[in-house]
Amino acid sequence: MKRTIVIGNISLDHIHRPGHQPVHQLGGAALHLAVAAARTGLPVAPGAAVGSDLARLPDDPRLPALDWTLLHHAPEPSAAFTIHYDDTDTVTAVDTAYGAAEHLTDHALHLIDRYPHAAFHVSCRHPLHVPAVLSTLAARGCSYSLDFHLPSAPHLIPAAAPWLRQAATIFVNAEEHALLTLTAGPRPGPEVVISDGPRPARVVLNGRALPPVTPPALPTVRQITGAGDTLAGTYLAHRARGLPAPAALTRAVQAASRHTAHMPLTLPAPRRAPS
Template identity: 50%
Template structure:
């Protein structure tokens, strides 16, 4: 099966909820999409920039199953996010220090130019220059999918709009789908997966709903990364010909398991 190259951030996150859930953990869409795809049977490589504080991630048990050959290692600190959620799991505040990820666009452009026969997933989030990266991918004619992050979604959707009809799959939540409808003609989009927390996820194909699935009920321990887990799982199953409805059911189940599981801890730096 061909590898999925996931362009995005890997970060150190601090999540907070009003009921005192949350804490320090590993995060980043490139990590969670890649992990989910790998667990669902599709090789995946995060196309990311790691600071020296996370240089040892590729050797850690559980993360060593990923293909780390597409990472760029730099000095300095990795991206950090402070993510505050309400009790419904909706994001209410984001604090960011991009750190090493300031080099992500240049690294991604170079990687795409070398991997012209790859399959890409682009996490359309700051500080990535989405227009430059999608244009470079389009010029290679490589297949690609995309997702967004609500705090920057309006800007990123408008930036990505000219290339979205060429995408194999778009992943958005319900609020992002409303923004998407304002920016592009959704009847031109091949496959749009719309999530809505614990409510039914749906897939639209050329403007018509073709599948829906309600996530199995699980107590939510951590919601940050659930959408990325759904995306990676869905892409893995679709890549081997799984029908849309079945792929969506497997993806929503994986996301439900994810929110109930313990978070990935930030590993201590290597000694010596």
């Protein structure tokens, strides 16, 4: 399997849910997606920009073996996101300090230039300059997939529109899918994976909707952030291994559900014991 380079943010997340104490944890789409893909056997390298506050990520024993060689170490603090949810576990507000992530676009373009034969996954989030990255991937003939995040999707889905149909797979939630079809029509790309929290997920493959997959009911939900990224990373890994889309989706939905039942990667992080 090709190594997949995940372009996106790795961050310090501060999670606020009604009736719960705030949680401070490791986060970012690039981290959650890469971890899920690695646990499913895909060779994966996060292509993110971090500060010295996350310089010891490779020493965290809670994370699987990842290729950390493509991190960009910036002088600014790592990106920090304060994410607010409502009683239905829907994101209501995101407060952001981008910090090191301001270097992400330049770093992504460097990685595309250096590794044009890798597969890429692009988490389309601010502050990434999505048109610059996607146009370069398309011009170089790179294989790439995409995902979006609802707070920025109304701006970044139209920004990505000229390059959507060249993406191998697009991951969206139900609300983002409505924006996607409004922007690019009913067939925005060859493979679209649509998640909807605890409700059924589905794949639209070459314009044909496959049977939906319902997540298993769980007695306890310990975290929400990163579930969609876990689904995407698991799905990409299984598809890279040759599984058909229905089987890949079933396993991806199960992995996302397991993710919500696990404790988040709270801070401070433990260090890996010396070998």
